[in-house]
Amino acid sequence: MTGRAGARAKTGAGRTNVLFLGHSHLVGLVAAWRRVPLDRRPFVMEHAYLDDRLFQPNLGPGGALHPRLAHLISAPRLRAVVSVIGGNTHHHFGMCNHPEAWDVADPVGGAPADGTPILPRGAVARQMARIDAAHLRLLAALGAAVPVPVFHLEPPPPVASGAHLRAHPGHFADAIAAHGLAPRDRAARLWRLYTALYRTACADAGIAWLACPPEMLDPAGLLAAPGWSDDPTHPGPAYAAAVLAQLCRAPGLATATARC
Amino acid sequence: MPHPYQSQPDTAFWRRAVANPPAGEVDPVGPLPFALGRDDKVMTAGSCFAQHIARYLRREGFNALTTEPPHPILHPDDAAAWNYGTYTARYGNIYVPRQLVQLIRRARGEFQPAEDIWPAGDGSFIDPFRPQIQPGGFASRAEYDIDRAQHFAAVRAALDGCDVLVFTLGLTEAWRARADGAVFPLCPGVAGGAFDPGRHEFHNFTLDEIVADMDEALALLAEGNPAARVILTVSPVPLMATATGNHVLAATTYSKAVLRVACEVLAARHPHVAYFPSYEVITGPQARGRYFADDLRSVTEAGVAAVMRLFFRHFAGHDLGAGAAAPEAPAPDSHQAEMQRLVQVACDEEALDLPAAEAAAPAGTAPPRGVLARLFGRGA
Numbered sequence: 004m005t006g007r008a009g010a011r012a013k014t015g016a017g018r019t020n021v022l023f024l025g026h027s028h029l030v031g032l033v034a035a036w037r038r039v040p041l042d043r044r045p046f047v048m049e050h051a052y053l054d055d056r057l058f059q060p061n062l063g064p065g066g067a068l069h070p071r072l073a074h075l076i077s078a079p080r081l082r083a084v085v086s087v088i089g090g091n092t093h094h095h096f097g098m099c100n101h102p103e104a105w106d107v108a109d110p111v112g113g114a115p116a117d118g119t120p121i122l123p124r125g126a127v128a129r130q131m132a133r134i135d136a137a138h139l140r141l142l143a144a145l146g147a148a149v150p151v152p153v154f155h156l157e158p159p160p161p162v163a164s165g166a167h168l169r170a171h172p173g174h175f176a177d178a179i180a181a182h183g184l185a186p187r188d189r190a191a192r193l194w195r196l197y198t199a200l201y202r203t204a205c206a207d208a209g210i211a212w213l214a215c216p217p218e219m220l221d222p223a224g225l226l227a228a229p230g231w232s233d234d235p236t237h238p239g240p241a242y243a244a245a246v247l248a249q250l251c252r253a254p255g256l257a258t259a260t261a262r263c
Numbered sequence: 264m265p266h267p268y269q270s271q272p273d274t275a276f277w278r279r280a281v282a283n284p285p286a287g288e289v290d291p292v293g294p295l296p297f298a299l300g301r302d303d304k305v306m307t308a309g310s311c312f313a314q315h316i317a318r319y320l321r322r323e324g325f326n327a328l329t330t331e332p333p334h335p336i337l338h339p340d341d342a343a344a345w346n347y348g349t350y351t352a353r354y355g356n357i358y359v360p361r362q363l364v365q366l367i368r369r370a371r372g373e374f375q376p377a378e379d380i381w382p383a384g385d386g387s388f389i390d391p392f393r394p395q396i397q398p399g400g401f402a403s404r405a406e407y408d409i410d411r412a413q414h415f416a417a418v419r420a421a422l423d424g425c426d427v428l429v430f431t432l433g434l435t436e437a438w439r440a441r442a443d444g445a446v447f448p449l450c451p452g453v454a455g456g457a458f459d460p461g462r463h464e465f466h467n468f469t470l471d472e473i474v475a476d477m478d479e480a481l482a483l484l485a486e487g488n489p490a491a492r493v494i495l496t497v498s499p500v501p502l503m504a505t506a507t508g509n510h511v512l513a514a515t516t517y518s519k520a521v522l523r524v525a526c527e528v529l530a531a532r533h534p535h536v537a538y539f540p541s542y543e544v545i546t547g548p549q550a551r552g553r554y555f556a557d558d559l560r561s562v563t564e565a566g567v568a569a570v571m572r573l574f575f576r577h578f579a580g581h582d583l584g585a586g587a588a589a590p591e592a593p594a595p596d597s598h599q600a601e602m603q604r605l606v607q608v609a610c611d612e613e614a615l616d617l618p619a620a621e622a623a624a625p626a627g628t629a630p631p632r633g634v635l636a637r638l639f640g641r642g643a
Contacts, residue, residue, distance in 0.1 A: 027610035030617050051406055052617050091610055095602045096336070104333050108406035110386070120333050121409050125399045126341045133338060172603045172610075180597070217498070236609045 017081040017152070021256065022075055023050040026086025026138075028159065032087065035243035045251055047084055049074055053088065053141070061141050068144055076149045083152045083256050086145060086210065089138040089201065090158035092131055094236050096112045097161060097177055097193035099182040109192040114222075117186070124196060131197050139204050146208025151256040156246060157198055159238045160215060161190035163225035169229060171233040191225050213253060216245035281549050287569065290548040291540045292577045296530075297492050299578035301428060304328040306351040306425035310358050310433025310543070312498040312562065315348050319571040323581065330457075331417035335596035342640045346396050351425070355393040358433040359445045359468055360476035360525075365392070367483045370418035376445035380407060381456040389455035391447055396535040400455070421486040431541075432496040432526065433469040436506060452508075467518075474526040481533060493536045494578075495497050495526045499545035501560050519546075539578075540622070541570040590628040 036048045042156055051072070053061055068076070076084055083120040108114040114121065132139060145153055162168050165184050172179050183224055183227045198211045205212045219242050232239030250256060273279040274293075281289055297303070308327050316597040320327035331352040346353050368374035369392075378427030381389040387400030388407045389548050393414075401407035422428075438450040440463050448516045452458035468476070477495075484491055497519060505514035523542060532537040545566050552559070554566025568583065575581040 030613050033617060050617070051616055053612065054611075091606050093474075093600060094606045097605075098602060101336065103334060105336070108403055108409055110403040110405075114405040114409055120413055121406065122337065123345050123397055123410070124402045124406060125397070126337050126345045129341045130336060130338055174608050178601065178605060232611065234543040234609065236606060237613050 008222065013128070018080060020047040020049050020078070020080045021083045021085060022073075022078075022081055023048060023085045023087060024053060024072075025085075026053055026089060026091075026147070028087045028090045028156070031237060031240065031243035032156075032247060035240055036242070038240070039247070043161075047080075047094070048257075049081075065146060066140065066144060068148055072105065072199055074150065081151050081152060084145065084149050085250065086142060086155040088142055088155070089135050090132050091236050093158070093190075093194045093197035095134065095163070096127070096131075097185050097190035098235065099178045100185050102182065105236070107188050107192050107196060109195055110190060112192050115186075115189060119189075127193075127201055128196055139200070140203070142204050142210065143208045146210045153208075154213050154217055154250065154252075154253060155201065155205045155210050157212065157214045158194070158201070159224070159230070159242060160194050160220065160224060160226045161187065162231055162235065163187060163221045163223065163227055167178070167228075167231055168235050171231075171235060173233070173235045175235055187225055188205055191223055197222070211253070211255065213246075215251060216249050217243070219245050240250060265366050281429060282546065283432050284549075284551065286553070289544075289547065291543045291571060292573050293540075295537050295539075295577055297533055298580075299324055299325070299582075301579065303426040306421045306428045308350050308354065308357050308363065308428065309431030309496070310498040310500065312496070313429065313431035315562075315567045316431070317350060319384070319567070319574075321582075323476070323575060323583065325579070328421060330420040330424070331414060336599050344398055351421045353396055355396050355412055355420065355571060356448055357430075358448055358478055359435065359437050359446060360432065360473055361437065361439075361468065362448060363430065364483065365420060365446055366478050367480065370422070371414040372415075374445075377442045378441060378445065380404070381451075383455060391451070391456055391630070392445075394447075394454040394456070395447055396472045396501070408415070419487075422484055422491075425488065425491055427492045427494060428473060428484060429498045430497070431498050432473070432477075432522040434502065434503065435473060435521050436514070437466055437468065438463055438506075439466055442577055453486055455586070468521070470524055471519045473521055474528050477525060477529050478502075478532075479530070481536065491535070493533070494539050495529060495536060496539045497542040498523045499542045499554075499562060499566075501626065503560070507510060512636045523579050539574060541574070544570045544573060558561075570596045578602065 009156065023032060030051060033050050034050070036044070051058065053072075054188040058072055063069065067073070101250055104119045105122050106115040107127055108121050109124075135249055142155065165187060167183055168175075173249065202212055206212075219230040219238070226238055226242070230238040230242035230245075274290075280291075301324065304326050304447060305317075305320055307320070317327045323558070328351045329348060331347065333339075333345075333347035346355060349355075354366055365376075366395075367376060369376070376392070378391060381394075382401045383389050383392050385400075387402055389400050390396060390407065390411065397410070397493065403411060411509070437446045439446045441462055447456075447463075450458060451463050451482050481493060484493070499519075501515040502511055502518060505511045507514045509517075513524045519542065530536050544550070545562055550566070550569075554563055554569065555561065556563050573584040575583055592640065
């Protein structure tokens with residue numbers, strides 16, 4: 004790690020806890036952590052769901068962290084903070100087809116092969132940033148305020164299989180029936196646009212970026228079968244376990260006994 | 264023996280038509296060869312002053328043709344920043360008639376400039392012929408190519424589908440490629456690209472060239488749209504800078520004089536072409552400079568309104584601001600709103616499985632800004 008993240012890499016004796024802050028993607032991680040045998044947990048997991056009324060508003064006037072959040076992040080027992088802030092806005096755009104078809108061209112994933120009109124990538128990114136403005140401000144605030152290493156977990160990618168999504172559409176059943184499931188390559192392009200936003204925000208805030216576990220991805224970078232669940236927007240327990248294992252190996256968090 | 268001046272109307276006399284009337288009542292518009300209907304599809308193009316025409320057309324309930332509209336998911340501010348709706352399509356400013364000819368030919372696949380993309384050095388790309396159309400440039404060659412193809416389709420649709428083209432001539436000075444004469448809207452190096460005297464040259468279009476280029480543009484327009492009418496105006500905005508070696512004021516006077524004469528020649532030559540004297544409304548001595556901002560270059564909103572008041576009165580018999588309802592602001596995209604709601608429902612449901620968080624006592628700091636400031640500016 005370099006910069007601010009590196010400067011916060013020091014951990015002292017007695018720092019036994021890691022605070023996980025975030026939104027719905029926090030749930031799978033907490034559940035996965037509870038399945039790790041006690042004697043194999045390298046740290047104590049604390050967690051705070053940021054939409055909980057206890058933390059509202061997350062940022063007060065002038066952008067100060069909610070007092071309860073500020074207190075949590077400054078606890079001497081913390082070794083690190085892990086952000087699972089946001090993570091699902093790309094589904095607004097990439098789950099179903101829009102009545103006026105559109106796509107983006109992607110430096111990595113190319114352009115739509117079916118002739119769908121493209122929108123300017125930068126303009127779509129700005130719209131995603133508008134939707135996630137509060138999350139991005141919070142990420143910046145954490146980066147400035149947290150005295151120990153901060154990690155942000157890359158949002159999980161969309162499910163690779165259209166068939167799986169149609170079989171497990173969750174709340175999107177009617178929308179998928181009405182508009183059709185977006186092609187997976189489009190979903191991937193929009194996810195990459197979204198994660199780039201957060202990667203930039205983390206770099207600006209000195210927050211370490213933890214990419215998705217590669218073993219959970221298919222060759223196109225989408226969520227492979229081991230990571231699926233019956234929820235179209237949240238991965239399953241295997242994905243959460245892989246993320247935790249990767250986290251435990253992260254510089255600044257790993258210890259000689261880390262093997263979760 | 265009576266002489267010809269005795270039978271002239273008051274508008275033929277400076278004292279009666281310009282010096283005596285209150286400035287706001289000076290009306291230099293002469294006979295026009297056609298009218299503008301509220302349903303006429305109006306294509307707008309030209310130099311920056313032409314942007315106001317589309318804006319007023321929409322405001323007054325006229326049909327400002329848009330063939331490259333913003334997608335509903337885009338925020339209106341972002342759509343504007345990406346130049347949707349500035350003109351009929353996202354071609355940016357067109358300053359000299361040769362650019363218009365070039366645009367038409369490129370859109371029809373008849374001309375492919377040798378220098379047609381500028382790498383920006385950060386992996387992005389700039390369109391030399393629309394250097395400011397895409398904030399941050401095009402992220403990839405694929406994005407550039409697809410966007411340009413979409414744009415050209417929109418240009419063809421505009422040319423073939425408009426009832427009226429309003430074109431504002433702005434400049435005679437331009438920079439072009441030595442290899443094939445392709446005209447750039449901005450000198451390479453100003454907003455992308457790199458100036459190379461071996462590849463780029465300055466050219467100050469002459470009267471004959473301006474007339475010939477407009478004749479060609481009119482002919483190209485008529486090929487696909489023989490019924491299209493054309494309104495020509497001359498931008499009253501002075502040159503930002505001149506490359507002639509002359510004083511910029513003298514260079515401006517030359518440019519505007521050439522363009523004004525060209526419009527007169529073209530309107531006399533083509534029955535379907537009208538000249539509208541927006542230049543005279545703004546710059547005429549009756550205005551006493553009141554329609555220029557402090558920089559003596561930008562036209563004030565009062566000046567734009569003065570021009571458009573006469574425009575609508577003479578072309579459409581319409582009083583500015585009277586009768587027509589202003590177009591409503593675009594509604595938020597309902598599909599997007601529904602998808603956002605579904606995602607939130609899914610996230611809220613997922614969170615039900617979490618145990619309650621711990622309470623804590625006060626402390627806190629103020630956050631810096633990062634990606635939001637970069638995207639939206641300091642206010643973000």
